[in-house]
Amino acid sequence: MTAGVHRQLAIFLAAALPLAAVGCQAPASADAPDTADWVTVRLASDLTKLLTDPGGPLVIRDFDPQLTGQRWLIDRRAGTGPYIIGDGGIRCVSAPNGSQGTQIVNTDCAGSDVTHWRFVPQAGGFRIRSDETPYCLGAPDSAKPVVLWPCGDSGTNDVWLPVIEPASLSPSA
Secondary structure (H helix, E strand, O other): OOHHHHHHHHHHHHHHHHHHOOOOOOOOOOOOOOOOOOEEEEEOOEEEEEEEOOOOOOEEEEOOOOOOOOOEEEEOOOOOOOEEEOOOOOEEEEOOOOOOOOEOEEEEOOOOHHHOEEEEEEOOEEEEEEOOOOEEEEOOOOOOOOEEEEOOOOHHHHOEEEEEOOHHHOOOO
16 A cells, blocks of 8 residues: 555544444544545455446446546434435435345435444444444445445455545545
8 A cells, every 4th residue: 555545544544433432423522523524435455446336336446536426425413324425415325225135326315224324343444334234335246236235244345444535536626
């Protein structure tokens, strides 16, 4: 990893680790991370692979600074798990139903548990677990769409690393 990736990782971990102690909800202090930071959600096993919204089911793709659909906002609303909001700012990562294998999409933020996620610390990153189900975001086959999958059952393709990106990489820059 380059020094820049190490710095981004350190910034994210410094902000996220306190959230693990309170179930990923924003702590009630001035030290709460800024929810306006753009992040990429990278596979911890290969930081060049990102959670991507190509306009259909979410997939894993190589990083491309010119591509929209690879940047996300983490919105921690009191009393719920965080929303993961896509580039447009009004659509949330969602599982249309709670069944294993359900393809993950970016859809209207309806406020239901199907759009709420927990970042569960794991060695090397986080599992992103649905509040509605016992399942996590996983990619049992990285060539196919990201799906709801049993946490820990898709090898290294269900451990993610959200990385705060410089403003120059945000879609509005």
